[in-house]
Amino acid sequence: MSAAAALRVHGDDGVAVALRDLVAGERVLGVTVMQPVPRGHKLALTAHGAGATVTKYGLPIGRALTAIAPGDHVHSHNLVTALAGELTYEPSLSAAMGHTAAPPPTWRGYRRADGRGATRNEVWILPTVGCVGLTAEQVARAAMERHAGRIDGVHAFAHPHGCSQLGDDLAGTRAALAGLAANPNAAGVLLLGLGCESNQLADLLAAVPAALRGRVRALSSQSAGDELAEAGALVDAMVEEAAAARREDLPLSALTVGLKCGGSDGLSGLTANPLLGRFAERLAAAGGTPILTEIPEIFGAEQALLARAESPAVFAAGAALVNRFKRYYLDQGLPVSENPSPGNLAGGITTLEEKSLGAVQKAGQAPLHAVIDYGETAPPGGLALLEAPGNDAVSSTALAAAGATMVLFTTGRGTPLGFPVPTLKVASNHVLAATKPHWIDFDAERVLDDGAEAADAAFLATIIAHAEGLPTAAERAGQRAIAIWKRGVTL
Template identity: 60%
Template sequence: MSESLPVSQKALRINDDDDVAVALQDLPAAERLSFGDGEIMLLAPIAAGHKFALRALVAGDAVHKYGFPIGRATSAIAAGEWVHTHNLGTALIGEDAATFSSVAKAIVVTHTPDAVRTFMGYRRADGRVGTRNEIWVLCSVGCVAHTARRVAELGAIRHAGKVDGIHAYTHVFGCSQLGDDLANTRRVLAALASHANVGGVLIVGLGCESLQLQQLLETLAPVASQRIRAFNTQQVDDEMEAGAAALDELVAIAAQDRREPCALADLVIGLKCGGSDGFSGITANPLIGRIADRIAAAGGTPILTEIPEIFGAEHLLIQRAASTQVGVAIAALVQKFKRYFVDHGQPVSENPSPGNITGGITTLEEKSLGAVQKAGSATVTQVLGYGKRINTTGLALLEAPGNDAVSSTALIAAGATILLFTTGRGTPLGFPAPTLKISSNSSLALNKPRWIDFDAGCVLTGEPIETAAERLFELILRTASGETTRNEINGERQIALWKTGVTL
């Protein structure tokens, strides 16, 4: 896209090869718009964020947006006609769309490192850096979820102001699970217990659950275990007293931690979109793509996930793989996820959501091509399984579904200390790491100021995207240094685990 959009521009053709343009505002029927040497008259009203045809198409024609196919015309489409679900369909069918015989030659994109900028973070004993110094109360099983919440609530009152916060993150699993499903729950909980944003962790167990507390503790690194307390409620006289005593010990340790200047190489950012609309791939997602590039170039680690929402755009990531091995891993992960859909008797294209469609997104290919822009142009250096933590710097691709809560939790378990969450429809959701909500359009930011931290709709009204990216970058550094996000102010904090197996 262009670096800025004129205020007077009413529609945007993103790529010269596109067959459609996007309305930047509500446009009436019979509106005449100029594109290059030609003029298009709209045959119907076009809502903001929706598409209209720039040339006549016949049924079966590939329809291009972002310079790539977003599906095929399901009927004849006239120039100036609205293009949406009634005349455009996905071309993603079954697993074939994810079969790769080879990996394209890697396109290595370089950026000028930013070695000057710093933020004030908490450096942990293992060298990782947190953006918060909190006490987290986790539960090994859903049976004691409420107990964990009560312990955290009372502890937050008792120790107000001594640390950045005391919060419980609970779930309903940990028992009646088998095999990989149970192992995934254990792996994610262990990763959360070892997170850089915590100065201490209390894990509350029951005692008879499948996810035995001792087994969970044995998976933790010794350096992390020094700041962990745990007990089974079946084995103590009073779980509330035991919880209070454990928090007293943890707060006494964490209260000694202090922020210090840290380099951009110490930042780990999660890249997430939820409730996308027709503007997400034009404003908010490319905007945080600039941030991802800047962090990666400085030696930091951006993490991309939501694997079903890269179907149809995976080639853009494969081409940027750091090695053939990484490229093959990207292809294999996409193929694995498509098999997951097929094994459950579901079409791989069962996306976008109703809200996406209302906002102007028609097919999964269109959604994916907009979504992968969150990853900018950085080289993909690692592919991570669900619940796994980052193992090197540079752009990571993480296995997780598109579900907002599940994928955001996975990003944090992988090591993200800040989430950049773009949205066109809006959501109040928040997660354990500070979650910056970035609206794709200014109407959302205006209507939901308690949800939105940054308005990317400015790109539609003339602000150069690089200027907007610099403002967002400054907000990220302030957030990493302690400035609170809307989700933190609103108390919107939760986790969700990916349930993949049978329930006993």
């Protein structure tokens, strides 16, 4: 059969990825398929003894649980993780691949007073505590009706936290909300409190960068008379101010983009994630800011990422972050390797190493410019690594809190959920793109059909169109939500 039936990603790989369902007895890449191999799953190209290292992407993805013969289906029945606990990382800083594409394009966005670019011109309502989440949504709905078409939207982001929290757990909630309040897509922000919660309005407002507090308003529901009317009046005033903003030509460097994957399959690391990686390289080379997160989903692939650190200090910060996250698991008595979800496994991803090596491709070969804590804002001018877990809603919210004005979200199995900033869904395969057009904005499998250069150009055009105001599928469906990383006890 044709070699197009499967793809060997790297010349050193001992496995290939099936590009269609493979049937026992057919010849693929020089071997006879011994058992059926579903699309996206792995086919052994070489013999592996029990305990031998299995490679994909040119790097280890685990070890053989039993002997594996050429032509065997390689999956969870015969491949296991080799990950353990924390590691000592030795600096070996290397020059990252430069991007040599055409000059960066411009895009039409909103230039904020602090110089940052925004893809949307909105007013956001952020409740300090879950008790007023529904109130915030009431205020937003009413304001949307009053001001339809005047700005890009009025949105409330409810969550269940802000009270019954202590210490670092409360501080994390406050940091995430303060980061969201600082996002450039929000021309104005109403912090809506209850009054008696742990996350007091004054403390939350103080956590917002001082230069941005002028666009933030605060209201305590317990202190107000008619909180709906008073909140509505504050929103009305912010809409009036925001309505004066106009899009203008901005350089690509004014774009800050979150890189995210969820519901990955065996093609995610071949089509969608490398597509994002090539864009991330181009964005970073132009002085823009791609942000990578999902720290548990770089376990097993962190060495290559850390080797691209721009300085020893950035390397040390990244290594400390990875080990700190591993310790977070180990302190709970949990292994660091139990990450691939049931959907990942069904799609052909077997070990966390395999998932991680596919996931980090979202950053391409961009140099690692900065490492930031949960709730911090990414500094401009290069790739940032952000502390956050792999959970889709939590990590995407963290990206928005870090300043991302758009999230590029790759998926092999699909998800409808969107987040505070435009969430552009990238399918790894034709089937998902065709069956879920109301979820998906771009089909990355066209990389295999049209080649990387043509797919990259189409993807860049899609990104710019959505950055300039074209609603994403999630926006059209009204899918906008946040989730805060909850740690510690609940009182």
